[in-house]
Amino acid sequence: MTNYWDDLQTIRKRRPLIHHLMNYVVMNDAANVTLAVGASPIMAHAREEVEELAAKADALYINIGTLDDRWVESFLLAGKAASKNNVPVLLDPVGAGATGFRTETVLRILNETEVSVLKGNGGEMMALAGVAGMIKGVDALGEANLDVAEKLAREYGVTAVITGPRDYVSDGRRSAIVSNGTPMLQYITGSGCMVGSVIASFMAVNRDFLVTSVEGLVTFEVAAEKAERRSYGPASLKVNLIDELYNMKPGDYELAKVEFKG
Numbered sequence: 340m341t342n343y344w345d346d347l348q349t350i351r352k353r354r355p356l357i358h359h360l361m362n363y364v365v366m367n368d369a370a371n372v373t374l375a376v377g378a379s380p381i382m383a384h385a386r387e388e389v390e391e392l393a394a395k396a397d398a399l400y401i402n403i404g405t406l407d408d409r410w411v412e413s414f415l416l417a418g419k420a421a422s423k424n425n426v427p428v429l430l431d432p433v434g435a436g437a438t439g440f441r442t443e444t445v446l447r448i449l450n451e452t453e454v455s456v457l458k459g460n461g462g463e464m465m466a467l468a469g470v471a472g473m474i475k476g477v478d479a480l481g482e483a484n485l486d487v488a489e490k491l492a493r494e495y496g497v498t499a500v501i502t503g504p505r506d507y508v509s510d511g512r513r514s515a516i517v518s519n520g521t522p523m524l525q526y527i528t529g530s531g532c533m534v535g536s537v538i539a540s541f542m543a544v545n546r547d548f549l550v551t552s553v554e555g556l557v558t559f560e561v562a563a564e565k566a567e568r569r570s571y572g573p574a575s576l577k578v579n580l581i582d583e584l585y586n587m588k589p590g591d592y593e594l595a596k597v598e599f600k601g
């Protein structure tokens with residue numbers, strides 16, 4: 340089902356365009372991560388150009404991290420243009436549940452555009468599933484589970500990806516749990532945002548979104564495990580992680596820890 344290496348090779352060969360509406364905090368890192376896996380990032384959020392870009396991109400990644408009124412207008416314009424042109428959309432609901440504005444914005448995007456993958460941490464995704472109080476700012480206060488992923492997948496017609504110590508993925512029919520990664524990722528701002536760029540790169544070359552979600556998670560997290568062995572702390576982990584993504588080899592996928600269900 341998953342063919343990590345073939346899909347990674349396809350990314351490197353085709354260099355798909357990944358249009359990001361990415362928060363200011365992580366914009367540069369997400370662009371570098373996208374390049375390291377072999378795809379081509381553009382970070383653009385002006386309402387004057389997002390429709391044109393999203394319509395021609397190979398995948399659209401909407402991350403609401405540093406939203407305001409103008410960004411929200413752009414999220415909806417970009418999302419609608421992508422939906423109309425059959426461009427797959429990944430939505431990261433950064434801080435959903437922390438404020439009403441964030442939760443409402445996520446619900447508007449889910450209702451008004453065709454989101455293929457909804458990826459957030461345990462706190463954000465539990466908030467969207469109706470469990471309040473599990474988010475502090477952008478950080479999760481607890482782990483979710485596969486039931487939450489299945490519920491979100493069915494309710495919103497998406498592939499739901501919940502990141503954390505273990506990642507829970509469901510398209511409402513099939514599910515998977517990914518157990519790779521390292522706790523040190525919690526100390527790099529935007530590790531969740533960055534794994535979104537990797538998943539979006541796989542979405543650009545394979546339309547089975549349960550598979551591409553697992554491929555993106557495993558690729559990012561195996562690279563993080565390898566990077567951690569050479570890192571003194573979070574700052575060097577981030578640099579080494581980009582290097583390890585760039586240097587992925589077929590044998591690295593033997594480290595994948597994935598349990599598929601259904």
Ligand SMILES: Nc1ncnc2c1ncn2[C@@H]1O[C@H](COP(=O)(O)OP(=O)(O)OP(=O)(O)O)[C@@H](O)[C@H]1O
Pocket residue numbers: 459460461477478479502503504505506519520521522523524525527528529530531532533534556559560
């Ligand atoms: N304790 C852990 N052990 C292993 N991997 C982890 C752990 N915590 C997080 N990760 C991994 O780190 C990445 C980011 O997940 P996390 O849930 O921390 O994202 P996030 O809270 O959205 O991050 P950010 O808001 O900084 O972008 C994922 O690949 C996840 O699997």
Ligand SMILES: Cc1ncsc1CCO
Pocket residue numbers: 362364365404405433477528529532
């Ligand atoms: C820290 C932070 N604040 C808004 S977006 C962001 C990046 C991690 O989600």
Ligand SMILES: [Mg+2]
Pocket residue numbers: 431433459460477531532
């Ligand atoms: Mg996040």
